[in-house]
Amino acid sequence: MDELEALYRSRFDVFARxxxxxTGDSERARDAVQEAFxxxxxxHGSFRGxxxxxxxxxRIVLNAARSDVRRTIPAIDYEEPASANGQPERDAELRVxxxxxxxxxxxxxxxxxxxxxDYAAIAEALGISTGTVAATLNAAHAALRGRLEEART
Numbered sequence: 001m002d003e004l005e006a007l008y009r010s011r012f013d014v015f016a017r018x019x020x021x022x023t024g025d026s027e028r029a030r031d032a033v034q035e036a037f038x039x040x041x042x043x044h045g046s047f048r049g050x051x052x053x054x055x056x057x058x059r060i061v062l063n064a065a066r067s068d069v070r071r072t073i074p075a076i077d078y079e080e081p082a083s084a085n086g087q088p089e090r091d092a093e094l095r096v097x098x099x100x101x102x103x104x105x106x107x108x109x110x111x112x113x114x115x116x117x118d119y120a121a122i123a124e125a126l127g128i129s130t131g132t133v134a135a136t137l138n139a140a141h142a143a144l145r146g147r148l149e150e151a152r153t
Contacts (some may be wrong), residue, residue, distance in 0.1 A: 004044060008037050009055070011115075015061050018110040022065035022103065051124040058117070058125030062107060073096055097147040105140035106119040108133060109120060 012033060019036075020029035042059050047056050098106055104126065111122045119130045126133070 004037070004040055004057070006079055007054060007057060014115050015058075017114050018058075018107070019061055019065040021098065021106050022062065023068050024099075032064040032068045033061055036061040041066065043126050055117070055121040055124035058111065058115070058121070059127065062125060063133045093148060093151045094144075097144050097151070100147065101140055101143055105136055105143065108136045109140050109144075112137060 015033045015036075016026065016030045019032045020026045023029045023032060036057065037060075040057050043060075046066045047053065098109065101109065107126065108122055111117045111125060112119075117125065122133045123130045128136070
């Protein structure tokens with residue numbers, strides 16, 4: 001249980017950022033993360049330890065975010081926190097391109113580059129194989145590259 005609390009305290013913002021890629025809204029994403037951690041605390045006894053605890057929690061977070069989207073009609077516009085790298089136009093293009101990716105690709109990108117998970121943890125969180133993670137990320141990279149090149153012309 002202490003490990004769950006430590007994970008909540010140290011990674012809440014990362015969980016919320018990735019959940020916002022699913023919900024399209026940062027406040028709803030934060031609510032989904034809180035709901036997910038409440039679920040994780042309740043179901044902690046069912047965690048089998050076959051993979052990392054964080055991957056198990058990611059799966060719960062993503063399910064909570066997806067459930068939120070299903071409950072919310074109409075769908076809202078994609079929103080992602082602004083980057084601090086000083087390139088607002090480029091950041092806007094990237095946010096738009098990310099928002100247009102299919103959900104699985106977008107989620108895999110966020111888990112890899114925002115949450116810094118390895119392929120095995122992403123596979124566990126998404127319920128897919130590591131080979132599928134690699135293929136999903138490759139497809140996402142190609143789509144992003146194409147959309148960003150389009151935006152430049």
